[in-house]
Amino acid sequence: MVVDSVHWLEPDELKAWRTFVRFDSILMAKLDSDLVAKFGLSIAEYEVLVHLSEAENHELRMSLLADLCLVSRSGLTRRLERLVDQGLVEKNICPSDRRGMNAKLTDIGLARIIEAAPTHVAGVRNYFISKFSKEDLHTFTRFLAGPLADLQHKTDCGAPCDQPDD
Amino acid sequence: MVVDSVHWLEPDELKAWRTFVRFDSILMAKLDSDLVAKFGLSIAEYEVLVHLSEAENHELRMSLLADLCLVSRSGLTRRLERLVDQGLVEKNICPSDRRGMNAKLTDIGLARIIEAAPTHVAGVRNYFISKFSKEDLHTFTRFLAGPLADLQHKTDCGAPCDQPDD
DNA sequence: CGGAATTATTTGCGTACGCAACTATGTTTA
DNA sequence: TAAACATAGTTGCGTACGCAAATAATTCCG
Numbered sequence: 001m002v003v004d005s006v007h008w009l010e011p012d013e014l015k016a017w018r019t020f021v022r023f024d025s026i027l028m029a030k031l032d033s034d035l036v037a038k039f040g041l042s043i044a045e046y047e048v049l050v051h052l053s054e055a056e057n058h059e060l061r062m063s064l065l066a067d068l069c070l071v072s073r074s075g076l077t078r079r080l081e082r083l084v085d086q087g088l089v090e091k092n093i094c095p096s097d098r099r100g101m102n103a104k105l106t107d108i109g110l111a112r113i114i115e116a117a118p119t120h121v122a123g124v125r126n127y128f129i130s131k132f133s134k135e136d137l138h139t140f141t142r143f144l145a146g147p148l149a150d151l152q153h154k155t156d157c158g159a160p161c162d163q164p165d166d
Numbered sequence: 167m168v169v170d171s172v173h174w175l176e177p178d179e180l181k182a183w184r185t186f187v188r189f190d191s192i193l194m195a196k197l198d199s200d201l202v203a204k205f206g207l208s209i210a211e212y213e214v215l216v217h218l219s220e221a222e223n224h225e226l227r228m229s230l231l232a233d234l235c236l237v238s239r240s241g242l243t244r245r246l247e248r249l250v251d252q253g254l255v256e257k258n259i260c261p262s263d264r265r266g267m268n269a270k271l272t273d274i275g276l277a278r279i280i281e282a283a284p285t286h287v288a289g290v291r292n293y294f295i296s297k298f299s300k301e302d303l304h305t306f307t308r309f310l311a312g313p314l315a316d317l318q319h320k321t322d323c324g325a326p327c328d329q330p331d332d
Numbered sequence: 333c334g335g336a337a338t339t340a341t342t343t344g345c346g347t348a349c350g351c352a353a354c355t356a357t358g359t360t361t362a
Numbered sequence: 363t364a365a366a367c368a369t370a371g372t373t374g375c376g377t378a379c380g381c382a383a384a385t386a387a388t389t390c391c392g
Contacts, residue, residue, distance in 0.1 A: 009287060013295050016307040020294075023314040024190040025236050030317060044378080063340065070191050075379050077342055082378095099340045099387045121175060128186075129179050131313040140309055141182040147297040148189040151196060210348080228371065241349050243372055248348095265357045265370040 031123045039116040044069070045083055046120060048076075049105065049113040052089065058105035061094065065103055088112055197289045205282040210235070211249055212286060214242075215271065215279040218255065224271035227260065231269055254278055 009017060032043040041049075051068045052058050060068075066076035080103055083089040088109030094100035105113075132140060175183060198209040207215075217234045218224050226234075232242035246269055249255040254275030260266035271279075298306060 007284065007287065009290065009295070012300070012303060012307070013291075016298075016303050017290055017294065019307050019310045019314055020190075022236070023310045023317070024186070026314070026317045029236075042378090061340085070188065072380050073341065074343080074381080078378070094340090097340080097388075101341070118173065121173060124175065124183055125179075127317055128183065128313060129175070131316075132182075132309065134178070136309065137178060137182050139305070141178070141185050143298065143302065143306055144185045144189045147294060148185055148192070150297075151189070151192045151293055208348090229369090238350050239371065240351080240373080244348070260370090263358070263370080267371065 027127055030127065031120060034119055034123050035116060038119055039112065041112070041116055043120075044071070044079060045088075046113070046116060048079060048083060048103075049088065049109055050117075052103060052105040053110065053113050058110065059102045062101045062103060083109070193293055196293065197286060200285055200289050201282060204285055205278065207278070207282055209286075210237070210245060211254075212279070212282060214245060214249060214269075215254065215275055216283075218269060218271040219276065219279050224276065225268045228267050228269060249275070 008014070028043065035041045035043055035046055047069050048065060051065055052060055062076060062080070063073060065080075066073050069076060069079075071079065080089060080091065084091060088106060090104050090106050092102045092104060094102050129137065174180070194209065201207045201209055201212055213235050214231060217231060218226055228242060228246070229239060231246075232239050235242065235245075237245065246255060246257065250257060254272060256270050256272050258268045258270060260268050295303065
């Protein structure tokens with residue numbers, strides 16, 4: 001039984017919306033559990049390692065890392081603490097601004113992400129990328145890029161306005 | 167600086183992937199905070215009310231509700247407890263199987279979702295649906311439906327294999 | 333220069349969740 | 363029918379997170 005006095009989404013719209021939400025949710029859970037099972041890394045932790053591995057000198061400021069990961073500052077503090085405890089990352093006072101901290105990948109952290117990346121990348125490919133032709137993938141990206149840009153303007157979520165371009 | 171010894175995603179693939187992940191993450195956060203700000207309902211709680219409002223007699227078994235919400239059984243127990251505390255839902259022993267519980271929308275719960283739905287629906291429309299032509303929306307759904315079906319086969323995430331069809 | 337405002341990060345506290353163990357009821361089987 | 367098994371839901375416990383307040387360093391003015 002449905003409540004009729006509100007303007008619900010049309011069936012097509014509802015289907016698009018629920019497909020999107022379910023897909024994301026199940027996919028993320030799967031990518032996470034694959035990494036946890038094989039490497040003891042949550043996808044959240046993995047994400048930190050990826051951003052560091054892409055950074056100049058394998059090193060990034062805490063706040064930038066928080067923005068890249070779409071997590072709060074305090075959330076990042078704790079997430080990084082776990083990685084430090086595992087020896088994958090080290091934290092150094094930023095020489096040019098002593099309020100700030102640089103998170104830096106250790107050799108062990110680098111080795112760990114080199115070990116884990118193929119699993120994660122394979123997951124992203126198998127469950128997502130491989131389902132699209134090259135052209136469809138481009139279409140798909142265009143579909144989302146506009147809405148994403150709009151959302152980033154509307155929210156004050158702390159995210160940088162441009163996504164990393166590589 | 168990038169690690170070269172692993173087979174990363176191609177730039178186009180990486181862009182598609184990150185656009186998707188960021189879009190979902192920011193959109194969900196926005197929809198949640200809109201609901202919390204105006205109605206004191208998290209999107210997780212809202213989701214429960216929606217499923218109940220669509221159910222026969224506004225009533226569903228706990229486990230089914232958990233599957234629909236992609237949440238663990240214990241997660242649903244607690245989520246429902248919060249809704250019961252707010253008087254939006256009531257819980258009754260299932261007459262045909264006394265192990266089971268039926269969650270049922272109260273009048274207050276029904277009123278609350280009728281009040282909150284327009285805000286949520288407007289958000290889904292403004293941030294997502296309205297960005298697509300009717301045809302693109304259909305394309306988009308087709309893009310995701312296949313991967314979603316595959317994922318649901320591979321995982322044992324407790325989700326029902328068919329999504330609700332309305 | 334020196335105090336006020338700003339910025340970077342951490343800490344205290346509360347919330348939402350998953351897993352594994354538990355309770356209670358129902359089903360199967362010998 | 364009684365014991366073994368299965369199923370529905372809850373509870374204990376640990377984890378990851380966000381918000382707001384606290385701390386520390388820097389910048390901005392007058």
